[in-house]
Amino acid sequence: MLRQKAKQLKRKHLHLQQKGASNSTLMSVALTLSELAQLVDGDIVRGELSVSYGGIASLDEAAADDISFLGNEKYHSQFLETKAGVVIVPKGLDSGPDGVALIATENPSFAFGSAVKHFTAAHTRQFEPGVHPKAIVDESVVLDESKVRIHAGAVVMAGSQIGEGSEIGPNVVVGEEVVIGRDCHLHANVSIRERCILGDRVIVQPGAVIGSDGFGYETVAGRHEKIDQIGIVALEDDVEIGANTTIDRARFGRTVIGEGTKVDNLVQIAHNVQVGKHNFLVSQSGIAGSSKTGDYVILAAQAGIAGHLKVGDHAMLAGRCGVAVDLEGGKKYGGIPAQPLLTHQRQQAAIRKLPELLKRVKKLEKDQ
Known part of the structure; x- marks a missing residue:
């Protein structure tokens, strides 16, 4: 009813x-x-x-x-x-x-x-170019006001560039010397930190943070000393980043998200990660520092890759899969640690039989 x-x-x-x-x-x-x-x-x-x-x-x-x-x-x-x-x-x-x-x-x-x-x-709401009077855009920013749209509350800092057809949503913060390509759309409350680069047709959903500091510390004399993170994040053409996802800037060099890759909400990508082209990274998955994925890799929900590893082209990681060693491309993996998916499924099926097997073992021991 x-x-x-x-x-x-x-x-x-x-x-x-x-x-x-x-x-x-x-x-x-x-x-x-x-x-x-x-x-x-x-x-x-x-x-x-x-x-x-x-x-x-x-x-x-x-x-x-x-x-x-x-x-x-x-x-x-x-x-x-x-x-x-x-x-x-x-x-x-x-x-x-x-x-x-x-x-x-x-x-x-x-x-x-x-x-x-x-x-x-x-x-569908039509693209209407112009800079809202309540936006703050530094006078050094390179843009054509007749070909971009910047909403109220947005802040675009010195030395940045915004390509034609791009839209900067309400309360977005674009740091110093950021480069944003053509036909990009940054939704409300996105943060793009200094010197990061976005290609053409990039979409960043609300609340995402691109270019925050990598999680880098050295313990010296009993204290955790912060390591400077001086690199950037580069999002290549046709990348989409989900809501509240975080992508850390490199310690030096670049953290790269390859062309056509689609990243879901609540994903964490650490410093110096290299994500290949046309990947799917599903919600709550994560990649630790300096790891690399090939092209057309799929990380299902809550899958995780440890640091300094490589995952080959066309690999697929099932939900909650944990990667601790390099993985060959073209295969499906599951479990913690990651193993061929069929092997993992057989192990899970065997585990479900354990209570009955234990009963049988106890009975055999008792009968002896």
Whole structure:
């Protein structure tokens, strides 16, 4: 009942939004089955080409005028019961609930994303260049005010550079001599410390800190003496950094996040780490100082890599995996310490049998 009520309120809100839009906008939002197939580069399995669909929703919440998708077999039961008008499905699936149109694609989740972009384009906030009067921008900063946007409360310090199309959110702090490329977006409360470098199309989510001091100390005469951290952080093109993630500057040289890498929320990357291209670093994972990952490496949630190690290209570390030695690329790993995933899974299965095995051993000892 609560879900149904929430759904009604959601539809009412959408209706009120559309009511205020122009007729031309409304006409451009709805998609016929034929137009949708073209948009997502899919094949129509069944359905009427001229029928229009005006919304997007999950399988369990969709109505007859909504578009949904099946991107994971875990949701196949929801697919069989869905009330959606059309579902984007994997290629090879040619049957579904009665009355539901089907479009087959290689990647339903990605295809659905194209539909989402279509429906949200009319309501997406447009880039409006300009420097807010309550922003503090040093006079030495290199930027074109007609081609960047800087929000209220932002501080951009001396000697920095901001590329065309970039947006600096509220209360962001950009330190001295920072270089920010084109079409970057720094969301609210981000801190970019001195001399760090961001490539083009970099996204940094709220609260992230780029270039804080590395955790470096030497114990001398019973006291922890801080080691100066004089390096920087370099984020290459198309990197995205999640909320409240921290990336430490190098002791000297650079901490590098490679092109296209996506870093989730609450990730810790230490000084002098070299992350390869197109990595996925999932929430609460961490990499200790001076370690390196190859290209297309995946660290699942809470995975950790100790310092001064190498992880090869296309390696995948399962959740809570702990890396204590160099790992070969192209393999899946799990456990603490990290080992081939299949070996780890077999060990976990054996551990679950231990209570029964102990009972059997005690019985055998008693019977002797």
